[in-house]
Amino acid sequence: MAVEDVMVEPWYMMQMVQAFLQAPVYHIVIEVLLIVWIIGLLFSKSYRIQERVQLTEKEKEDLLAEWKPEPLVPDTPEDHPALHPRVVSGKAGLKVVVDGKECLNLATLNFLGMLGNKRIEKAANTALYKYGVGSCGPRGFYGTVDVHLDLEDKLAKYTRTEEAILYAYGFATIASAIPAYSKRGDIVFCDEGACFAIQKGLLASRSKVVYFKHNDMEDLERLLKEQAKDDKKNPKKAAVTRRFVLVEGIYMNYGDIVPLPKLVELKYKYKVRIFIEESASFGVLGDNGRGVTEHFGVPIEDIDLISANMEMSLASIGGFCCGDSFVIDHQRLSGQGYCFSASLPPMLSVAASEALRIMEEKPGIFEELRTRCQWLHAKLSSIPGLKVCGEPISPIMHLQLAAPSSRAEDTKKLETMCNECMNQGVALTVARYLEQEEHLVPPPSIRVAVNVELTEDDIDHATAVITNVAKMVL
Amino acid sequence: MVLGGENTLSGSAPTANGHVKESNGFIPHSNGHVPQYKDDKIKKMSQESFEPVPLLVACLTYLGYGMLVLFGYFRDFLRKSGVETTHSTIERKKMKDFVPLYQSFESFYTRNLYTRIRDCWNRPICSVPSAEFDVSERVSDDGNWHLRLTGKSRRCVNLGSYNYLGFAENKGPCADAAAEALQQYGAGVCSTRQELGNYRIHEELEETTARFLGVEDAVTFGMGFATNSMNIPALMGGKGCLILSDELNHASLVLGARLCSTVIKVFKHNDIEDVERKLREAIINGQPRTHRAWRKILIIVEGIYSMEGSIIKLPDFIRLKKKYGAYLYLDEAHSVGALGETGRGVTEYWGVDPRDVDIMMGTFTKSFGAAGGYIAGSKRLINHLRAYSHSTTYACSMSAPVAQQVISSMKIIMGEDGTNRGQLRIKQLAANSKYFRQRLVEMGFIVYGNDDSPIVPVLLYMPAKIAAFSRELYQQNVGVVVVGFPATPLVESRARFCLSAAHTREMLDKVLDAISDVGDRLQLKYSLNSPVKAVSAEECYSQVDSLAHKA
């Protein structure tokens, strides 16, 4: 498929044509004269900015021969954890077999226990024997299967938005959505604790990014005010500069919740559009699991775009964006990960549909989940030497060291703790980051994930194990 | 003007591809005339045809677009003055003080050109996308602004899906194995490779992939697009790196390169001379402004280009990269499985050592009937990616049944299932591709690309014919892909046929008749070359037949 530069070109052309048609006659005359003058200058020869150094052929050959590239990649440290991953065999449900040992699973983000659900497997199996595995094409070219349309409808209905759009990969969802709207010259106010997918989306958009302090609406308002001041100075530019705020519903890296009502207030005051990444809050917050809007009772129409992956609560693969058709439909021609990639395998689409149906049928499940989160949060908070980061109702909690020292040392300690817990039958994992590439690396932590199927006994058992291990390691 | 000149690798006479520089200059990709290959076979392999657009057709095409644009403005005017009703969605009232989300010139093309023919894209299907598929019928009640499903469907021959080896199947050993993996692991994963999403089946997939490709190690990801966009930054991070990228590279490669924040230079499509020139210049001049030497240089190319049907001149690229010390990134999305005697891709096609390519990338979406992608190469490279890839660190791992589909199909291709069914598929695809392309050329269509490519682009040029071609063939129960601007240059709208091992010769004959008929009615047989007689079907299919006898 053609390079996306080609995709961008027409708009510039269109813009030029328009500018040309709108320009007054004297303007065009002056420009033509200018061009003639410039051409004259170019050919007048007397003009030379800088004498170019002319290398002889021999010198060129020497340079070519001398050049030694760096190795393509450096050696990876032998003890890097990624080179010694734990091997899971079998389903990662409430119980999981890791390196041959059965553990209680507090590591996979399977909040609603949909991974391992028999009904979902059955539905996926039926779809497999109808559609095969791959869809063998992007959505534009016969990769749209009826089950995709069905899931998009269902998601839109469930979230009470006008339209939803599916992506085949969770990470690519928000990372494609951002550059579909925010372009060079636009401004994005982004929470500095935002996850990596958002950061990459911002980078791809080439917009100006302004980070505000994590979950700090005052800091955001301060920055918005500054921007408003700048806008006054240059109203022409301000009239074409789109503004966005990017936040997460529940922060993947911190487990806390965005103060949405205040944010919506700021939206209308400063005319910024709100994009929320709801991967960890969809299927978690709110009476019906609709996410952070339902949690705060904020009308979902006040949010310009909601994006979430289907790899946590729904325990499938892929992601979706939802919102007004006016906004969402644009991605069908501009979302890179949507247009230029094969669509989601139909069976995984069906798996997500079925999970959504279960959510619809069992609205009590979200309250149950939150109760479990609160239990676990309370228990973990009492462990000496550790600190729990995140809201009590968040299914993602970060266990940090109460008395941190250096990053490397802390990570090592937490790593040791995870291994030891695993030996004692509780699967945990350190939250992994690419430290060199994150905008702001969160403190080292064990990311604990809550599964709605956890019993009180499980929680007691896990707490006891972690307490013991903490005593031993710290 | 040398009309109908063919660009060939061996074209030693400069005039042979002089047409590229012709006044009309519509052809963006010149295939430079390059090193003389002595070997006749290689000469034949690098035979690629890009017949230039006939002048009259080019003029008419521009005229067509001009009319569409004029009418677009006229209709915009009618809409503004309320004569024509607007069907496009509008933003909520509450948002009227906000800076508009889109600018009106941005949507001009979509509103006035794309909408008229939008029914040619995104056609939903309701069956497995194998040799034939059920395409849902849609109608519009509002001038193509919205399309409504009628509930009926039409059984069409599938020339649109990327199903090269015919592994898009809803029964058989691959489906059964995938179902078993679904039983064992479930559909999702809910974790990353580096955390708790490293399944035994992923490791098996990677071992199999490395073995299949003949390299030390491989790492796999859940999406082909993301394989490029999330791994190139892990290879070329930091300042002082240079990326040389083919002008027709896929969006995912462009995005990946862009996310590196390094310098990117674009070279002419498959033009080895241009690469060498740019490479020399880069090394001699060093980095811009500081003239410090580059830290490393990466050349990014694809195996088969999916819009051109051209095959990368790999031996030349390998020679260059060795000579100058650059690294080579090869995206085999469309070539793995589809090229080479045993389906090992473009390295096997040219008979080069896969270890000479530094980064072998490919996807599982096309030849394996699954989803996802891989990167394969040296142990050291793969270790680095396991540790520092954006994907292994942050993205959910691959679904187990999807991984199993790849393992099963790959084993069949390698013959590890104890049959020659995989071999048969490869031969069938090769025969289908050859037969289909030659017949189209014989009919007088302008066909782009390499003789051995399973992707066969046929030029349509005029905007009105894009839709007409697609709709007419749909009426005759053939599902085809048509592409126009902006996915191609303005005057190079085309139809793209993807052959599959699942197609039988009878199917193709039927389709060819339909295409010929539509081609006559739409006057699409533009070629000014003297007619070439196609090789007989018997000859094309001889290898298949003999193999089938053995089975």
Ligand SMILES: Cc1ncc(COP(=O)(O)O)c(C=O)c1O
């Ligand atoms: C060259 C190339 N690379 C990568 C991709 C993306 O692969 P996938 O569809 O598996 O995301 C494609 C798909 O069209 C492609 O053509």
Ligand SMILES: Cc1ncc(COP(=O)(O)O)c(C=O)c1O
């Ligand atoms: C005229 C036109 N508009 C738009 C598109 C993009 O369509 P899609 O996103 O369905 O590939 C194409 C396809 O290449 C096209 O030819």
